[in-house]
Amino acid sequence: MRALPSRLSRIPAVGSDEPMPADGNEYNFCDTCTFSRTCLQSGYDKGRLRDLHVLIDHVGPFREGEHLFREGDPFTAIAAVRAGVVKTYVNDADGREQVQGFFLPGEIVGLSAISHDRYPCNAVALDTVQLCRFSFPDIAALATRIPSLQQQLFRLLSQDIGKATLLAGNYSADERMAAFLVSLSRRYAARGGNPDRFHLVMTRTDIANYLRLASETVSRVFRRFQDEGLIQVDRRDLRLLNLSRLETLARSVLRE
Amino acid sequence: MRALPSRLSRIPAVGSDEPMPADGNEYNFCDTCTFSRTCLQSGYDKGRLRDLHVLIDHVGPFREGEHLFREGDPFTAIAAVRAGVVKTYVNDADGREQVQGFFLPGEIVGLSAISHDRYPCNAVALDTVQLCRFSFPDIAALATRIPSLQQQLFRLLSQDIGKATLLAGNYSADERMAAFLVSLSRRYAARGGNPDRFHLVMTRTDIANYLRLASETVSRVFRRFQDEGLIQVDRRDLRLLNLSRLETLARSVLRE
DNA sequence: CGCTAGCTTGAAACCGGTCAACTTTTGTGG
DNA sequence: CCACAAAAGTTGACCGGTTTCAAGCTAGCG
Incomplete structure (x- = not known):
């Protein structure tokens, strides 16, 4: 678990549900906030930056197992994860959990909720989670005045269509697992983490439900990957020993 | 195959690639254009309606097998299908065709292309296809002035995330097929067609590639559904004899 | 007529799921 | 700190749905 940036130290203490008060004098954009980063890159004037910033509620922490929202809750906001890992899932007809991401x-x-007025899935914290929460109606309204913000929203939504398409293919357990590991590796690396050594915060069952496999299969593939020298697993700690071979395996899933 | 509405008779003849000239005097919104319909419902003033309309290129017809765009083509426009059926697909690493929709x-x-500057898939006409083509940059710009248009775009994108999630589950061949048939039925019905009798324009292989099944499996399920009195198939002509049982089968896939 | 693409049907193989037993880890309370 | 229980993970044996392979069928078309 990486340490939080110092500017986040003013976040309300554990258990508080209150949004962070907007600070008119000192900007406290968080590094992890995609919107803020995008807008900063686009070189916006202070006024509009402030417009964006006042929409952001810094909420959290949520502790492991706490729900950010549940299926059927009225949809009001999307959220950028600032720290920790969030799992979204639905329960199918047989009560089985289907992990969506x-x-x-x-x-x-929360992007998939936009077309409804209620969340179509549950979201739960897998460890200690901090969020930037945006009122969606407000940010959409602001987007009408900031074209690049609108564009960013369109891009985020469109990207998610592509992501959702990925695991829809009928790939083998090996391909799915490899794609999962490569994806995690890249996403951690994109945030400054180590691309070939990280900690799995989710259980084997979570991974299985996400990849549409049985948890036993996840165990067996981990085992085999380790025997073949591709990875090294010690409980939730993972080392990718042969990233390029994993990428080859994942190639067809990730479409490269 | 349903007859085209009369107002489409002025469309350029087969083989022409030219967009339909914008007609300043007489509005010729097509019934099938989602954007136009939405904006009409929202009760917009004539001026803005005109703004929207001049963005629309009426293109076509494309004949069976013709491509609307190919993977890697520069992305410029999304398109509403006005007549006919379009299939989108990619070729995976082994050269196998994966039908996306x-x-x-x-x-x-074309919505999944927004996050890139190139189309991430191929689109081909399965029969004679007419399109309304929108320049995406233009329509996004217009959306900054028409909030409900922006909202409509957000909703369309978000809906597609949900759709893509549907077939990602590990469902049985029966569930997949039932969901496919029910979905087609509803979509035809929504456009004034018969909900329990329609023509499949796609081959068994297309259906199989879409549902991630072998084409033999599609054949067998069709057979069994017919033996069980759920449907009646004669080549591509389909009758749904027991829609409610099909819906029950499809329930877990369609999440109801 | 015969060719071809699309489709159907049967038999066998296989991948992954299910079931069951067991081990390891984590958490809790005395 | 230990005892105990519950959760998570592993491993093996078996089973079943789908795919694969192979052969034959049908409709459409030159």
Whole structure:
């Protein structure tokens, strides 16, 4: 678990549900907030930056197992993960859990809810989670005045269509697992982490439910990958020993 | 195959690639254009309606087997299907075709391209296809002035995330087929067609590639559904004899 | 007529799921 | 700190749905 940036130290203490008060004098954009980063890159004037910033509620921490929202809750906001990992899932007809995605710091949760007025899935914290929460109606309204913000929203939504398409293919257990590991590796690396050594915050069952495999299969593939020298697993700690071979395996899933 | 509305008779003849000239005097919104319909419903003033309309290129017809765009083509426009059926697909590493979707009249093709500057898939006409083509940069710019248009775009994108998630589950061949048939039925019905009798424009292989099954499996399930009195198939002509049982089968896939 | 693409049907193989037993880890309370 | 229980993970044996392979069928078309 990486340490939080110092500017986040003013976040309300554990258990508090209150949004962070907007600070008119000192800007406290968080590094992980995709919107903020995008807008900063685009070189916006202070006024509009302030417009964006006042929409952001810094909420958290949520502790392991706490729900950010549940299926059927009225949809009001999307959220950028600032710290921790979020899992979204639904329960199918037989009560089985179908994991829809894992969201690492910097990634946006709740986009699939936009077309409804209620969340279509549950979101739960897998460890200690901090969020930037945006009122969606407000940010959409602001987007009408900031074209690049609108564009960013379109891009985020469109990207998620592509992601959702990935695991829809009928790939083998090996291909799925390799793609999962490569994807995690790249996403951690994109946030400054180590691309070939990280900690799995999710259980084997979570991974299985995400990849549409049985948890036993996940165990067996981990085992075999280790025997073949591709990875080294010690409980949740993972080392990717042969990233290029994993990428080859994942190639067809990730479409490269 | 349904007859085209009369107002489409002025469309350029077969083989022409030219967009339909914008007609300043007489509005010729097509019934199938989702954007136009939405904006009409929202009760917009004539001026803005005109703004939207001048963005629309009426293109076509494309004949069976003709490509609307190919993977890697520069992305410029999304398109509403006005008539006919479009199939989108990619070729995976082994050269196998992976069908991503079928688009009936009124549906939008190309949304997943927004996050890139190139189309991430191929789109081909399965029969004679007419399109309304929108320059995406232009329509996004217009959306900054028409909030409900922006909202409509957000909703369309978000819906596609949900759709893509549907077939990602590990469902049985029966569930997949039932969901496919029910979905087609509803989409035809939404456009004034018969919900329990329609023509499949796609081959068994297309269906199989879409549902991630072998084409033999599609054949066998069709057979069994017919033996069980659920449907009646004669080549591509299909009757749904027991829609409610099909819906029950499809329930877990369609999440109801 | 015969060719071809699309489709159907049967038999066998296989991948992954299910079931069951067991081990390891984690958490809790005395 | 230990005892105990519950959760998570591993491993093996078996089973079943789908795919694969192979052969034959049908409709459409030159």
